[in-house]
Amino acid sequence: MAICGREVYSYDFADRRSVVVKPYNCLVGCTTCSNLCPAGAIEFPSIEIVREAIKKYGVFKVVKEKLKEKVGDFVERAKKY
Numbered sequence: 001m002a003i004c005g006r007e008v009y010s011y012d013f014a015d016r017r018s019v020v021v022k023p024y025n026c027l028v029g030c031t032t033c034s035n036l037c038p039a040g041a042i043e044f045p046s047i048e049i050v051r052e053a054i055k056k057y058g059v060f061k062v063v064k065e066k067l068k069e070k071v072g073d074f075v076e077r078a079k080k081y
């Protein structure tokens, strides 16, 4: 499925259908493929459930830490120039 930039899907030419090949590449909160699927075959949890999960599992805390690791290093290197 060409609409997913994260390569979650591939196309099985023998069966002539899309198949999920990299499910963990799917981005939490993204619903692009669901919105564009002409058959309405793709569903995701409601935004309320997604928000609860983000809160419950501390997703933003982890994202901030990871970002700080990457950007922090970038900022420190950029200061040298």
Ligand code: SF4
Binding pocket: 003, 004, 005, 006, 007, 008, 009, 025, 026, 027, 030, 031, 032, 033, 034
């Ligand atoms: S929700 Fe977004 S990231 Fe996940 S499979 Fe669909 S298009 Fe790809």
